[in-house]
Amino acid sequence: MRFYSIVGTRPNFVKEFLIHMESSRRGFQEIIVHTRQHYDRDMSDVFFEDFALPAPHYLLTVENNDNVSFTAGAMQQLGRLLSEDRPDFVLAYGDVNTTLSAAVAASKLRIPFAHVEAGIRTADRYNPEEINRRVADTLAEVNYCCTETHVRNLKAEGHDASRIVLSGDLMKDALLYTLSRLELPVVRGDYMVLTLHRQENIMVRDRLAAIVEGLLRSDQRIVFPAHPRTRKQLEQFDLMPRLARSKIEIIPPLGYVDFIRLAAGANKVLTDSGGVRREAYLLKKPCIVLIELSWFPEISQVGWKVLTGPDPERIAFLINTFEPTGPYRELFGDGRAHVKILDDLEQRFGSSSNAR
Numbered sequence: 001m002r003f004y005s006i007v008g009t010r011p012n013f014v015k016e017f018l019i020h021m022e023s024s025r026r027g028f029q030e031i032i033v034h035t036r037q038h039y040d041r042d043m044s045d046v047f048f049e050d051f052a053l054p055a056p057h058y059l060l061t062v063e064n065n066d067n068v069s070f071t072a073g074a075m076q077q078l079g080r081l082l083s084e085d086r087p088d089f090v091l092a093y094g095d096v097n098t099t100l101s102a103a104v105a106a107s108k109l110r111i112p113f114a115h116v117e118a119g120i121r122t123a124d125r126y127n128p129e130e131i132n133r134r135v136a137d138t139l140a141e142v143n144y145c146c147t148e149t150h151v152r153n154l155k156a157e158g159h160d161a162s163r164i165v166l167s168g169d170l171m172k173d174a175l176l177y178t179l180s181r182l183e184l185p186v187v188r189g190d191y192m193v194l195t196l197h198r199q200e201n202i203m204v205r206d207r208l209a210a211i212v213e214g215l216l217r218s219d220q221r222i223v224f225p226a227h228p229r230t231r232k233q234l235e236q237f238d239l240m241p242r243l244a245r246s247k248i249e250i251i252p253p254l255g256y257v258d259f260i261r262l263a264a265g266a267n268k269v270l271t272d273s274g275g276v277r278r279e280a281y282l283l284k285k286p287c288i289v290l291i292e293l294s295w296f297p298e299i300s301q302v303g304w305k306v307l308t309g310p311d312p313e314r315i316a317f318l319i320n321t322f323e324p325t326g327p328y329r330e331l332f333g334d335g336r337a338h339v340k341i342l343d344d345l346e347q348r349f350g351s352s353s354n355a356r
């Protein structure tokens with residue numbers, strides 16, 4: 001079996017890593033294409049090192065200046081590669097612009113597209129990630145879902161059941177693997193971890209300032225590995241000086257292992273990330289989600305996550321008081337999503353393989 005894995009962002013590398021290990025073990029040929037949607041060392045190279053991933057077979061050369069031109073440029077370059085090489089199928093992960101480009105380029109060339117982390121839905125159809133996942137799910141020959149909720153979402157939209165597979169979550173696989181390999185202790189320490197990078201939160205000054213105000217009012221020690229885009233916005237909106245005089249420690253983005261070590265030792269997790277809220281749950285940390293958009297509602301339903309908009313008082317209150325309201329349940333599969341996905345892909349596309 002010969003397939004393309006198309007990756008380009010930090011969460012993509014986390015999701016791809018065990019697919020890579022397992023497909024190498026099975027002797028499948030995985031061609032890794034890196035779109036360079038994330039391109040600096042902290043957001044890209046360090047993950048290849050942490051996961052001992054081989055250098056990508058292909059690196060795209062699209063400048064990431066804005067959502068539309070990046071998506072279009074990546075689509076064009078992927079189209080050229082795929083039409084020359086014609087793999088058995090194309091695999092892409094999550095809901096980033098890279099995923100959208102891969103879905104369209106492959107499908108236009110009649111190469112089956114497989115979507116990992118399908119069926120997530122939020123109320124806002126104009127959320128950038130929502131656009132990407134709706135297109136990817138619709139074009140996919142097969143959709144791999146992390147949870148029953150996502151399976152239900154796809155069925156409710158009329159997607160054919162034969163193209164929906166409940167696989168569990170590759171992020172859980174990566175986390176369990178890493179915790180056990182490195183024997184990382186999970187304890188509730190005396191600091192909070194913060195990540196913040198959603199476009200909705202950082203592009204408008206008043207909203208970002210209100211979130212910062214809430215964090216400051218909580219008066220907690222907060223360690224904040226800042227996404228480069230967020231740091232830039234904090235600087236541009238002149239919010240850095242207040243942060244510098246506070247208990248909030250801004251550090252560069254961390255590699256995966258360092259980030260998981262930090263999160264594993266935190267008291268609570270504050271985030272607007274789709275991945276970090278799952279990791280918080282898996283690490284049994286109360287999680288305050290700093291955006292009203294609900295992804296992975298299961299975590300709220302079991303009482304381990306609470307959402308808030310940019311209301312400084314509510315943010316501070318939740319940081320100081322929120323504790324889980326229900327018992328912990330296993331969510332997101334059994335840590336073997338990578339095995340289930342590759343079993344299913346082999347069954348679907350293995351016999352038509354053009355491995356060479």
Ligand code: UDP
Pocket residue numbers: 010011014094171195197225226252253254255256257259260272273274275276279
């Ligand atoms: N992450 C990391 N270093 C950091 C912050 C996050 O390695 O400084 C990891 C985190 O463990 C998770 C992934 O990045 O696996 C989530 O990516 P991100 O929050 O950028 O994207 P999202 O999940 O919101 O799409």
